[in-house]
Amino acid sequence: MNYDNGMKYAGDDEMYKADLKLWLRYTQDRKNEIREAYDNKDAKRCRIEMHSLKSNAKRIGADELSNLAYKMEKAAADGDWMSLGKLMQPLTEEWEVTDEEVLNITGPVSETPAQSNGTYITADMYSETVRQMKDCLISYDSDGAVDAANMILGYEISPDVRDKLIRIRNAADDFDYRGALTLTAALPSHP
Numbered sequence: 001m002n003y004d005n006g007m008k009y010a011g012d013d014e015m016y017k018a019d020l021k022l023w024l025r026y027t028q029d030r031k032n033e034i035r036e037a038y039d040n041k042d043a044k045r046c047r048i049e050m051h052s053l054k055s056n057a058k059r060i061g062a063d064e065l066s067n068l069a070y071k072m073e074k075a076a077a078d079g080d081w082m083s084l085g086k087l088m089q090p091l092t093e094e095w096e097v098t099d100e101e102v103l104n105i106t107g108p109v110s111e112t113p114a115q116s117n118g119t120y121i122t123a124d125m126y127s128e129t130v131r132q133m134k135d136c137l138i139s140y141d142s143d144g145a146v147d148a149a150n151m152i153l154g155y156e157i158s159p160d161v162r163d164k165l166i167r168i169r170n171a172a173d174d175f176d177y178r179g180a181l182t183l184t185a186a187l188p189s190h191p
Contacts, residue, residue: 050073050076
């Protein structure tokens with residue numbers, strides 16, 4: 001784990017730990033999605049899942065895992081199942097190491113996905129982050145848009161806003177920039 005890189009994305013220790021806890025809550029689902037896409041030889045889904053893993057691993061400072069996901073994303077885009085097969089075991093092993101290192105930092109995390117880190121986002125921070133998300137979508141920056149959505153999702157927000165942000169994040173993660181931008185129009189001016 002590269003703590004400095006994780007802090008660069010999170011901004012402070014509290015947000016970094018919140019990001020790590022989110023990582024642990026959703027890591028098994030992500031592993032299952034990747035395994036299913038790989039087993040079904042679904043190159044498009046493999047590429048999308050690897051792109052998402054690459055971004056999320058980079059965000060928490062799991063540089064080696066991010067690098068392996070990048071290689072697998074490229075192999076999936078090329079339809080190179082031999083390379084994907086060779087990289088699956090190292091990816092799985094590195095993911096386990098990453099999860100152990102994250103647990104050492106966070107301690108045990110509830111199995112039930114939390115809705116937030118228990119704090120409220122300020123109206124100014126919300127507005128600025130939504131603006132950044134829109135700018136990322138306009139400039140076709142999927143990673144930046146996903147990161148912005150995840151940042152807001154780490155706070156206590158209304159269920160309606162949470163649902164909209166999850167849909168925006170998923171659209172951005174699927175490179176549906178137009179759809180994600182359309183969804184941002186439905187976001188309220190406050191969380």
